[in-house]
Amino acid sequence: MLNTMRWFGPQDSTNLIDIKQAGAEGIVTALHHIPVGAVWSVEEIKKRQKIIQKAGMEWSVVESLPVHEAIKRRSGDYHQYIKNYKESIKNLAACGIHVVTYNFMPILDWVRTDHNYLNPDGSKTLLFNKIAFAYFDIHLLKRPHANNDYSEEEKKEAKEYGSSLSEADKKTLFKNTLLGLPGSTKNFTADEILSLLENYRHIDNQKLRENLICFLAEIIPVAESHKVKMAIHPDDPPFSVLGLPRIVSTEEDLLHIFQSVASNANGLCYCTGSLGAHPENNLTAIIDRFGDRIHFLHLRNVIRINKNIFKESPHLQGSNNMNIIVEKIILLMQKRAERLPMRPDHGFLHTLEEGKEHYPGYSLIGRLKGLAELRGLEQGILHKLEES
Incomplete structure (x- = not known):
């Protein structure tokens, strides 16, 4: 796997040098300072690239190129926002960035209590x-x-x-x-x-799914022609909150998305935490079924305590068998003859970092621990496969 780490940009309390020293080869980031819906210019993309390259790494994956709410609702100036989105894809490709993660969750990207x-x-x-x-x-x-x-x-x-x-x-x-x-x-x-929420009062799962497919029908041909892989992130949590529709939560949701827009450029950010929080999802079956559509890996784990509660757990222990999942991923990469970019998603907050500014789940030490564990697991599985 291509080992990467998420970095929120120059305002992030985590330094690029710390990420580099942890063994990451690439950076996952976004231009958070640009308003949602505006074009990411080549100039701004290159400015961020130079900062990362100066630290000895590459900008490997965009996370995220946000989708404007008008596109999700298919209302207002959504045509212009789709046009801007296409332009941003072209500009990223011109700068050599070819994996773009996004989500289609209404209003809130993720929710924890x-x-x-x-x-x-x-x-x-x-x-x-x-x-x-x-x-x-x-x-x-x-x-x-x-x-x-x-x-x-x-x-x-x-x-x-x-x-x-x-x-x-x-x-x-x-x-x-x-x-x-x-x-x-x-x-x-x-x-x-x-x-x-009032803006979504008349938008149910079926309508939001239609809006997503219409959006993909417009942007995927552009992504495909510029050799960009789009990777949709699953819903987090994978069930309705605030009465909002959820359409990227289950294996059947993914099947509908990939069948509706058949291009390989229409792919998945395989997030073991988000998909794994849904008790009916079989994470290894999803790899078997949609392996050719997986363009980016978020590896983390959760423990489903009961039907109402789940919590983030150590990367290698939880309700999802990471040993089997990582072995499946390695076999998939060998079949495809490529290294998929992976980042250790989320991490515990350790006492050494308490009191420091950080985004929830994105303190440094917890993610470094996850990265080390996942790299070690990968090496052990590769050794086992070589011996067999």
């Missing part, structure tokens, strides 16, 4: 609790008709959960749940979220 869940060893991790989220949704955000999205049992448990929270706990839950997009320090307000 606890950013500092305490592990037995004192490290901290990310956790999603559906009951805590239900309490936030119904009683803190007070989303209209939120009650309709939960069972009577879930609503009862949510009310009981909320009764145990202090005012400080409620503020923390609210802040955690509505954290801004990766690369941003902005938190959404309740009014902002409710206003954005």
Whole structure:
């Protein structure tokens, strides 16, 4: 695998030299300072490339080239935003960058209810609790008709959960749940979220899926002609939140996307954490079925504690068998005769880094530990395969 690490740009508290010393060969980044929907110019792309190259690495993967909400809703100036998106793809290709990750999740890229869940060893991790989220949704955000999205049992448990929270706990839950997009320090307000949700009131799974396919029908021919591989990131978490549609959560979702736009340029960011949080997803079967569409790897693990709770776990221990997954990936790469870019997605917050500024899941030491473990696992499997 081509070992990479995510870097949020010059404002990131993690230095490129630290990433280089950890053994990463490439950088995964994006131009977060450019407004969503605007064109990424060759000048801005090259400016970022030079910073990375000066540190002795290459910009290997874009994560993410964000899709404007107007495109997802297929409303307003979406035609212009699609035109801009095509231009950005062309400019990235002109600069030698040929893997682009994106997602089609409405409004929020990802959601967790606890950013500092305490592990037995004192490290901290990310956790999603559906009951805590239900309490936030119904009683803190007070989303209209939120009650309709939960069972009577879930609503009862949510009310009981909320009764145990202090005012400080409620503020923390609210802040955690509505954290801004990766690369941003902005938190959404309740009014902002409710206003954005109103725009999706008449968009269900079927409609959002149609909008995605229309978007892909326009951009994939451009990507294909410029030898760019588009890699869609699965929904995180892989089920509806805030009543919003989810269309990249299951193996059947992926099948529909790839059958609808058959080009190999229409591919997948294979995220073991996002796909693995759904108990019905078979991660090795997804490799077998869509191996030729996998263009980028996010390797992390989760533990599904019960039907309502999952938390991020050590990269090699969790509900997903990383030994089998990595061996499948190695065999896939051998078949394709190429190294797929991989980054260790997320990581624990260790006590040595507490108090430092970082994005949740993106402290340095936890990700370095994950990278070392994954590199070691890969080498061990390669040795085993060579012997056999």
